[in-house]
Amino acid sequence: MELALEPSRITAGTQLEPAHQARVLEEFYREGYAILPGVLKREEVAQLRHLADQFIDHKETAPKGYAAPVYNAMVLRCTQNLHRAFCDMLTREPFLSLAEAVLGPNAGFCGQNVIRSDKDTGISAWHVDDILEFPLPPEIPRHDARIRMPVFWFSFQIALSDITSPENGPTEVVAGSHYSGRNVSKDSAGEFEGRGPTPILCKAGDVYLFNHQLWHRGSINRSSERRYLMQNQYCRQWGIHRFSAADAVCKIDGGDLAGASPRLLKLLRRDELLPKA
Ligand SMILES: O=C(O)CCC(=O)C(=O)O
Numbered sequence: 568m569e570l571a572l573e574p575s576r577i578t579a580g581t582q583l584e585p586a587h588q589a590r591v592l593e594e595f596y597r598e599g600y601a602i603l604p605g606v607l608k609r610e611e612v613a614q615l616r617h618l619a620d621q622f623i624d625h626k627e628t629a630p631k632g633y634a635a636p637v638y639n640a641m642v643l644r645c646t647q648n649l650h651r652a653f654c655d656m657l658t659r660e661p662f663l664s665l666a667e668a669v670l671g672p673n674a675g676f677c678g679q680n681v682i683r684s685d686k687d688t689g690i691s692a693w694h695v696d697d698i699l700e701f702p703l704p705p706e707i708p709r710h711d712a713r714i715r716m717p718v719f720w721f722s723f724q725i726a727l728s729d730i731t732s733p734e735n736g737p738t739e740v741v742a743g744s745h746y747s748g749r750n751v752s753k754d755s756a757g758e759f760e761g762r763g764p765t766p767i768l769c770k771a772g773d774v775y776l777f778n779h780q781l782w783h784r785g786s787i788n789r790s791s792e793r794r795y796l797m798q799n800q801y802c803r804q805w806g807i808h809r810f811s812a813a814d815a816v817c818k819i820d821g822g823d824l825a826g827a828s829p830r831l832l833k834l835l836r837r838d839e840l841l842p843k844a
Pocket residue numbers: 682690696737738739783784785786796
């Protein structure tokens with residue numbers, strides 16, 4: 568199986584109109600997530616899914632440990648090391664322009680995964696990712712809603728299958744809980760200011776910006792359809808060593824990166840491939 572020979576089908580995409588981008592970001596900052604319908608084309612979804620399946624099911628095609636369960640869902644990590652199509656997802660619009668709007672023009676790359684959940688699986692414990700970044704003492708009920716909570720890193724969660732019903736194992740979030748200053752019990756999210764868990768329903772090719780400080784989980788996939796969710800993760804430039812997986816530097820062959828833009832090479836930390844001045 569020569570996956571490397573399969574050319575990337577990822578398109579350049581398009582940036583959002585400024586007014587649309589402003590609305591999306593306002594929602595992302597306020598609610599902790601914001602949905603963008605219809606971002607990826609059908610062929611792009613099909614290729615990413617196909618590649619994920621190949622690397623998960625034929626373990627010899629990916630380095631050891633790249634495909635491993637988290638809870639009982641399968642996670643394929645460091646996908647930017649596996650195929651050019653995954654690399655191209657990092658500069659595909661509107662991902663990069665939105666990442667730069669949130670994290671600054673030098674935004675860096677800090678992780679890329681595909682989560683594949685079969686029937687009765689999912690990363691189903693409630694959590695915030697990494698650490699609780701802005702904890703509050705018990706006597707302070709929440710962060711003031713007039714503050715825009717800083718974002719050091721965030722994900723685009725990219726549906727590679729239809730997740731249109733609670734049966735399909737959607738991500739569940741407690742909207743606004745990134746303002747809570749508190750962690751969440753892994754067994755039950757309860758509520759934050761009267762709002763309980765909400766499933767994020769989407770079709771294959773839809774995307775949502777996602778603040779990992781939200782109380783969230785992947786609910787259990789109760790359907791017989793495999794559920795695929797890709798994650799493109801970006802961080803502030805100063806955070807690439809803090810937030811990246813240890814091997815987030817792209818290792819794919821320089822030849823496979825032929826024609827990559829300087830911005831993509833920078834994101835992948837392959838400066839040695841930049842054209843010499
Ligand atoms: O599968 C999901 O929807 C959520 C995954 C998740 O919780 C995580 O990656 O931290």
